[in-house]
Amino acid sequence: MDVEETSSVKLAHTASKKCSLFTWFRRLFTLDNLPNQKQHFPVFIITMSILHIVILLLIYVTRTGDVHRFILALYRFGRLYVPCMRPTVSHIRMRSVPCNIFGKGGMCSYDDLIKQECFSFAYPHQIWRMITVSCLHSNWLHLVSNLSAQLIQGIPIERKYGTPYTLVIYWLSGIGASLVGLIRLGSEGAVGASGCLHGLMLFLIMDRLSALKTKHGYDRVFIILQLVFLMLPYAVTSATLIIQYRVVHDAHVGGALVGFLLGIQAFGLPLFCICKNDDIHQKIFRQLAIVLLILYFLMIVVVFLQIDAPIVDRILYSGIMYNGTIDYQYFE
Template sequence: MITMYINNCPRNYGSCFAPFLGRFAFQPRSQNMMLGPSPHTLEKMGALDVTEVVHGHQGWRLITCNWLHAGLIHILANMLSLLFIGIRLEQEFGFAKIGLLYAISGFGGSLMSALFLKPNDISVGASGALFGLLGSMLSELLTNWSIYVYKFAALFILIFIIVINLALGLFPQVDNFAHIGGFISGFLLGFIFLVRPQFGWIKQQKILRYSTTPIKQKHTVYQHIYWILASALLIAWFTGGLVLLYHGVNVNNHCSWCRYLSCIPTSKRSCR
């Protein structure tokens, strides 16, 4: 609402979609198919712009872009995804852990997007953070493998959902690199934040509630190994990504095939 209020299409642009909404009217569909403001307004409000981040010293855009959306359709799609994915995780692990995981994954998505974003393009949306939640669900399943009954069925369904969502990121106007960056960040964070006590320890606590002699360790050896490896990889990913970004590196210039991770070439576009 604030973005649309500032956009003020009738005053600043004249021709608008749904003009009866007054200053909340949308940009013409030819400019924004998502029923939202102009790219100029989004950039002014904090959209991810690589030039401004690197040369304008506006690193905060890596965070603010996650709280902006291209339009009504964009925010509704993300809210529905958050409704189905986020509620279960928050109920099981609490607001603090999932909120932090969501925010850090969003930053990881922005960082990956910035490394591939063209200088004249902008990026907005919470998709990176949402994919971080998906990634964390996968790592949570792997690190807490022993407590699940239908392990392989859960793994198959989750991988199927992830593949479908990544495939949708190949369509125009969608930044799949933000999805990939958010997913990787969330996957690593899941090993750190979403570790459950092993079943034997939980059962033991019920039986020996007043005993001071533990029989089983709270976490398994492989859970500790996952935690250490994930922490090291996450630090390396964020550090390396920021170094490359602030050195002005655009990965597209060094990876000829990477653009196909966010684009399907057709007769009308070449993905260049």
């Protein structure tokens, strides 16, 4: 009888330890400021993550056939590529270059080849590429780097704030990142969701810094550990990516700035002091963040609309069009 009781006590103790570990691990993904705060299911982040995996997986699973050609066309149609989004200067557009297009007699205009490479629909104003670029990745290392951040940082945000608010942070950061990246991208293509993820990351940091103001003792230590846990995987994978590939750092800064301003708008400036008129100051900071965010978008849109598309040398001098691979020089 005593042996049975001892055994049951051990089992209960083991189960309790497992439960405590699971609860602590789950807490890392929970940004609750109040006990038993309502949590949402992260529909958007999980859906986007599955979409990212499926698109890249289809490239490797379907080496030939209609599905493979469709995915390659999707990359051509969705990558961030300035020549498809801004017109080239007129004297270059009309220049004759060698080509293999049926009915052209071996010579085409530069504009004909760019249009065919971009697809003619809405050329040269294909602004949807600022959004679709976030659905595409060049290889598995690129995907793992972005996916780790998207899941580890995106899930806590969506669980706390819900899908609509997460959508706003994600896509505003992505568009802000793309607009900045386009200004200096040149004639190369770029793919990736890092601009969106840097926006999520800065918003998450602002959320946790804001929570630190109201916490004490162990709770404050836990928030610091939580930040380290949520940021470290992306820092490691990003470092590996930066060493091996060329990265559009301008886009990362643009996305991070949007996330930072959205964080100030939501939480105010996380100053570690209790001032007499703190509520008034924080209200001013929130309103100022909205103004700065609007000015930021207006400024980069105006700059973007002033630039001409860069010249694609391989088309201008050799008539060589995009080769149908997904190995881009620039990662976002």
